[in-house]
Amino acid sequence: MMTCRFEPLDIETVGQRLGRIAAVADRVGPIASDWRVREIGDGNLNLVFVVSGPVGSVVVKQALPYVRLVGESWPLPLKRSFFEYHALIRQERRAGAGTVPSVLHFDERQALLVMEFLSPHVILRRALIDGRQLPRIGRDLGLFTARTLFRGSDFSMPARERKTDLALFADNAELCDITESLVFTDPYFDAALNRHTTPELDGLVRELRADRDLKIEAQRLKQLFTAKAETLLHGDLHTGSVMVTEGDTRVIDPEFAVYGPIAFDIGMLLANFWMSFFAQPGHETGDDREAMRAYLLGVIDEIWATFREEFARLWHSERHGILYPRSLFEDQGDSLGSEQALNGVLADIWVDLLGFAGVEIHRRILGLAHNADFETIADPARRASCERPALRFGRQIAVGRNRLHSIDEVNALAVLIS
Ligand code: ADP
Ligand code: MG
Ligand code: MG
Ligand code: MG
The missing domain is CATH 3.90.1200.10 (Aminoglycoside phosphotransferase (APH), C-terminal lobe)
Incomplete structure (x- = not known):
């Protein structure tokens, strides 16, 4: 279940935190304890996980209140996730389906986007x-x-x-x-x-x-x-x-x-x-x-x-x-x-x-x-x-x-x- 205050996800808590979100369960599988989670982020700023289950996989991207590359000494607002979400849906509308990963779920407070897992990209x-x-x-x-x-x-x-x-x-x-x-x-x-x-x-x-x-x-x-x-x-x-x-x-x-x-x-x-x-x-x-x-x-x-x-x-x-x-x-x-x-x-x-x-x-x-x-x-x-x-x-x-x-x-x- 989603907590209200911002909490960073980790591999252990993804299932518990996202298990009740229909858009995720539909894509991954109904029982969150069957999900496998791995972190794939190689970027400078955010957390990125792949969540896989019997049905399929999704990507979960979460902003952190600081720059991942540098650490907590460089704060950066969570709302960048809000702008990423709004940009993605506009780009999909303007450039067409299949030009960006489609967005499955967005949680503004948790600065968290669930999107299509691109594979074998x-x-x-x-x-x-x-x-x-x-x-x-x-x-x-x-x-x-x-x-x-x-x-x-x-x-x-x-x-x-x-x-x-x-x-x-x-x-x-x-x-x-x-x-x-x-x-x-x-x-x-x-x-x-x-x-x-x-x-x-x-x-x-x-x-x-x-x-x-x-x-x-x-x-x-x-x-x-x-x-x-x-x-x-x-x-x-x-x-x-x-x-x-x-x-x-x-x-x-x-x-x-x-x-x-x-x-x-x-x-x-x-x-x-x-x-x-x-x-x-x-x-x-x-x-x-x-x-x-x-x-x-x-x-x-x-x-x-x-x-x-x-x-x-x-x-x-x-x-x-x-x-x-x-x-x-x-x-x-x-x-x-x-x-x-x-x-x-x-x-x-x-x-x-x-x-x-x-x-x-x-x-x-x-x-x-x-x-x-x-x-x-x-x-x-x-x-x-x-x-x-x-x-x-x-x-x-x-x-x-x-x-x-x-x-x-x-x-x-x-x-x-x-
Ligand atoms: P950051 O903002 O931290 O740079 P990115 O959105 O670039 O994060 O994601 C980091 C990495 O996670 C990407 O380089 C890519 O390898 C992987 N990734 C991100 N989104 C997806 C996706 N939808 N499907 C598959 N892999 C993804
Ligand atoms: Mg990047
Ligand atoms: Mg990157
Ligand atoms: Mg980025």
Whole structure:
């Protein structure tokens, strides 16, 4: 039975705590004492359990009142679970069933979400480290971003509904603060929790922290992130927030959901593919990763091409919000005006996504939260030889974002620098 005050779950108490919830018992089995529980959380913030029984399995995710990675010295509100729940149900509605794990139960007081157990899915980042080429992710992630980002914006939503949603997610201020500090500021000075591969990267790190143009650009991007409340973002859309099989792609873990610029989610996502590209030589064990690297650049190209194509389709078919009304364009027979406006919107997204991608790469190598792509390269010299070109690439795309006009150019830059 659910207690009223917040109590963290543990393996022993899950059955007793969730046994009477029909949505759980229906999926797992009627007798809670038959359930098997194991903890699978590998994330930085929360508890995650798989509960299995004679009928099937579910995942139980519970927030803790602090950051799991750091401990009780870094408090973090439980309500992030509320935002994860509200983001998941919106994403499912906007991107379609089967794009996120479906939610089976939510308990706000216990900060606890019960959801579909994705199996035999694995975390995309792991698959890419292992050199696996997933055939569907480019298209699936292009569609997911276009549909969630377009349909959560003033291009599509009734104005009142969007503003109500904006207010709801504005309360996710503490997680937003993590992004604001960890992504846009901390990498560029000697912040207490930062780390990097040392001494190998020391020289380059000094150079980047003294780079005035880069620091100004990072703060301009931060201002965009805080001020451009354009759509409901996933907020943490990296390759560790995607679970895959050969035939299925699911986006998980939207607890950082907040209104922000469309370009943020796409930039963060593409940055994680570029980082995988730079990390590949660090994972070669006799095998040749050239084909894998070409595959990754192809995925980046496909995500952006699919995003644009789907965004354009929605622009023509679902532009019912307050922006660029049809009364000014199509209704006057001015389809050229509508095309020009669409191209302008996409051009802005493009320039900004390069900026967000650049700072995302920096913070994963210089900040608190590193990623397994580089971290699992055990030898520091080898790791640094992958991280160094990634840092240089991040600097070039962040500062030079107005001078890069296509994915082909940016991918060519990645090849040139690596
Ligand atoms: P955190 O917010 O702490 O990062 P995540 O939501 O990313 O937590 O979950 C942590 C891990 O638990 C994931 O990396 C994944 O391995 C596993 N996981 C999370 N949700 C599911 C799910 N619905 N099905 C299967 N595994 C899951
Ligand atoms: Mg996670
Ligand atoms: Mg994780
Ligand atoms: Mg998370």
